[in-house]
Structure formats: structure tokens, C-alpha cells
Amino acid sequence: MEYRELGKTGKLVSIIGLGLEHVDFKPYAQVEETIDAALEYGVNLLDVFMPGTEVREYTAKALKGRREKVMIQGHFGSIDVNKTYGISRDIPTVKKYFEEMLRLFGYIDFGMLFLIDTEDEYNKVFDSPFIDYVQQMKQKGDIHHIGFSSHNPEIAMKIINTGVAEMMMFSINPAFDMLPFDEFVFDHQDDLGRELFRGLDPKRAELYKLCIKNQVGITVMKTYGGGKLLSPEHSPYSMPMTHSQCIHYALTRPAVASVLPGCKTAKEVHETMKYLTASETDKDYTRIISETPNDFKGSCVYCSHCQPCPSGIDIAAVNKYLDIARLDRDNLPPNLRSHYQALDGEECIGCKGCEVRCPFGVSIVECIAEAKELFGGNKNITHKES
Numbered sequence: 001m002e003y004r005e006l007g008k009t010g011k012l013v014s015i016i017g018l019g020l021e022h023v024d025f026k027p028y029a030q031v032e033e034t035i036d037a038a039l040e041y042g043v044n045l046l047d048v049f050m051p052g053t054e055v056r057e058y059t060a061k062a063l064k065g066r067r068e069k070v071m072i073q074g075h076f077g078s079i080d081v082n083k084t085y086g087i088s089r090d091i092p093t094v095k096k097y098f099e100e101m102l103r104l105f106g107y108i109d110f111g112m113l114f115l116i117d118t119e120d121e122y123n124k125v126f127d128s129p130f131i132d133y134v135q136q137m138k139q140k141g142d143i144h145h146i147g148f149s150s151h152n153p154e155i156a157m158k159i160i161n162t163g164v165a166e167m168m169m170f171s172i173n174p175a176f177d178m179l180p181f182d183e184f185v186f187d188h189q190d191d192l193g194r195e196l197f198r199g200l201d202p203k204r205a206e207l208y209k210l211c212i213k214n215q216v217g218i219t220v221m222k223t224y225g226g227g228k229l230l231s232p233e234h235s236p237y238s239m240p241m242t243h244s245q246c247i248h249y250a251l252t253r254p255a256v257a258s259v260l261p262g263c264k265t266a267k268e269v270h271e272t273m274k275y276l277t278a279s280e281t282d283k284d285y286t287r288i289i290s291e292t293p294n295d296f297k298g299s300c301v302y303c304s305h306c307q308p309c310p311s312g313i314d315i316a317a318v319n320k321y322l323d324i325a326r327l328d329r330d331n332l333p334p335n336l337r338s339h340y341q342a343l344d345g346e347e348c349i350g351c352k353g354c355e356v357r358c359p360f361g362v363s364i365v366e367c368i369a370e371a372k373e374l375f376g377g378n379k380n381i382t383h384k385e386s
């Protein structure tokens with residue numbers, strides 16, 4: 001397992017965590033085998049948004065003696081309404097559910113403001129005693145960090161700009177990234193399943209930039225688009241994606257530390273963890289995107305199909321930082337420069353092997369030169385002077 005720092009929380013989380021949503025209403029033995037399997041692979045991040053008492057108790061029981069080995073995302077405002085999930089911002093109700101989590105788990109690592117997708121929900125959280133309650137919980141040490149979950153990039157940016165959140169859980173997959181956020185991707189196919197791919201949604205690009213700038217780490221939900229990207233009938237692409245391709249796409253987005261697929265059996269955990277040993281070819285998602293009509297000519301999608309570079313340059317990472325910098329060249333986030341400076345690699349020899357391999361026609365040598373100019377150079381990655 002690989003571990004990444006989750007933004008300014010400073011916590012090292014497994015690149016694949018476990019969303020426990022799908023073990024809800026399942027027998028204890030199934031919850032236990034799923035958690036056991038995940039921990040054996042080194043998973044140390046669990047998402048527990050389900051408000052039901054039983055699934056929480058089963059999760060706590062399965063973790064008995066191992067609580068310290070994992071970090072838990074627990075959600076403020078997730079409630080149970082006749083055995084379905086609901087949202088509440090009413091303090092006595094929120095307290096009742098959250099204090100139940102504390103009783104079971106002792107403390108919560110990431111106290112999440114649950115699903116803020118609209119202005120109205122934003123106001124109900126930030127212009128109310130709700131946010132005061134959450135901050136008090138942090139001061140008391142009952143939660144260690146404040147995060148939030150959202151599907152809406154505009155609202156997510158608004159929350160990040162409050163400065164309260166250190167991390168967020170956000171829905172990320174190629175289909176969601178490439179449409180305006182207020183459109184539902186699976187409703188936008190023509191008869192041939194074309195016309196969806198208009199380039200990265202600028203609002204989402206802006207959100208990723210803000211996350212880098214403010215060191216807000218991302219954990220990912222909807223990695224498989226609710227399973228639709230894996231399905232031949234429902235995929236918006238000409239063929240379904242694989243688990244590894246979806247995971248790799250999410251993990252190659254800026255600021256992403258971990259994906260949290262929802263597994264409900266040990267078998268599903270094993271299937272998911274094939275990513276850890278998958279070859280670069282198995283993880284490569286470019287074929288899916290490039291064979292479908294799209295607007296990506298010249299735009300990097302961070303897929304690393306251009307590797308290997310004889311100079312050891314992580315071209316996708318350079319382009320990722322460059323794209324974020326291009327959004328606002330005059331106000332480069334300092335940590336963006338330091339991320340760039342920390343990259344390994346030697347001088348670009350201008351061989352252009354990468355450009356031949358790139359399916360999207362990116363002018364990589366020019367990008368490396370532009371990155372050098374914008375970030376003031378890197379002792380390792382330099383551009384061959386002409």
C-alpha cells in the first residue's frame with residue numbers, strides 16, 4: 001500500500017481506503033470479513049457516513065483492538081429516516097447521531113460536514129450554530145480535523161474559502177470531471193453515446209487549484225460513477241472502464257490523497273486491491289478517453305502514457321502543476337512551487353519520445369520549459385537551452 005499526506009491535516013492515508021456504505025444492513029460476519037480484508041492490505045482510512053446504529057456497532061466491533069490502526073471519516077448531519085439516509089442541521093438531532101459515533105469509536109479523525117451541495121445547505125451549516133458545534137468538538141479533541149463532503153465545485157470552493165476545512169470528500173471520475181457540474185452525465189448521451197466530452201469542467205479545474213493552494217486534501221467518492229462507468233450498458237464511453245482505470249484516474253488528480261470505494265465483501269476488496277499490483281498498461285485510462293470524441297487535443301489528462309522518460313521526469317506531475325499555475329499566473333500558490341521543486345528527474349534532453357507516446361498531442365517539451373519559467377526552475381528538471 002502507498003500512503004499520501006492528506007492536505008494540511010498532515011495525516012498519511014492509504015491511497016485506497018474503504019467506504020462502508022454497502023455493508024449497511026449486512027450481517028456482522030460480512031462486515032467483519034470486509035474490514036479484515038481491507039486492513040490486511042494496509043487500508044487505514046474508513047468512511048462511516050451511515051447513520052444506522054447496527055452498521056456502526058458492527059464496524060466498531062470489527063475494529064476492536066485495532067481502532068488506532070485506522071482513521072475514520074465520521075459525518076455531522078447524516079441521519080437515519082425510516083432506514084434511509086437523511087440530512088439534518090438541527091443541533092439536537094446532529095448531536096444525537098454524532099455522540100453515538102463517539103461512544104463507539106472514542107474519537108473521530110475527520111469530522112465531516114455532511115453533503116453540502118447547495119447555497120441553502122451552506123447557509124444552514126455556516127450561518128447557524130451547526131458550525132459552532134463542530135468547532136467545539138474539535139477544540140475538545142473529539143474530532144481531530146474538520147472536513148466536508150460535496151458534489152458541487154462552486155459550493156466546495158466557498159467552503160474552502162471559509163478556512164475551516166482541512167480536507168474534503170469529493171466525487172471524482174472522468175465523466176464527472178468533463179461536464180458542467182449541474183448536468184447529470186448519464187443523461188447526456190446521444191444515440192451513439194457521443195457528445196459528452198468537452199474538456200475538463202473549468203469549475204472543477206478551479207476547485208483543484210484552490211485545494212492545492214490551500215492545502216486541502218481530497219478523498220474521493222463516486223470513483224466508479226456509482227458503478228456506471230464499469231457497466232457496458234451505462235458507461236458513457238464506448239466501453240466500460242475497469243476498477244483500476246477508475247482508481248488511477250482519481251489518484252492522478254491534483255490534491256487527491258485517497259479513493260474510498262464502497263466494498264461489501266472480502267472478494268470485492270481483493271478485486272479493488274488489484275490496483276496495487278496492476279501494470280501501467282492495466283491502469284492506463286487514455287484509451288477510454290482518447291477513442292471517444294473529445295476536446296482534449298493539446299491538453300494533459302495526467303495519465304502518464306508518455307512514460308518512460310529517459311531523464312526520469314514525472315511529466316504528468318509537471319503538467320498538473322503547470323495547469324494549476326496557468327489558471328492564475330500572477331498569484332502562484334507558494335506550495336505549488338514547492339511541490340514542483342520537490343520533483344525528481346534530470347535535464348530534459350528534448351528527445352520528444354514522450355510527445356510521440358502522448359495520445360493527446362501535448363507539446364511536452366514546451367510545457368517543461370514553461371513550467372521552468374513559471375516556477376523559477378528546478379535543480380533537477382531543466383529545459384535544454386537552445
Ligand code: SF4
Binds near residue numbers: 299301315319357364
Ligand atoms: S503529456 Fe500526454 S501522455 Fe503524458 S500525462 Fe499528459 S496527456 Fe498523458
Ligand code: SF4
Binds near residue numbers: 308309365
Ligand atoms: S523530451 Fe524531455 S520530457 Fe520528453 S521523454 Fe525526452 S527527456 Fe523526457
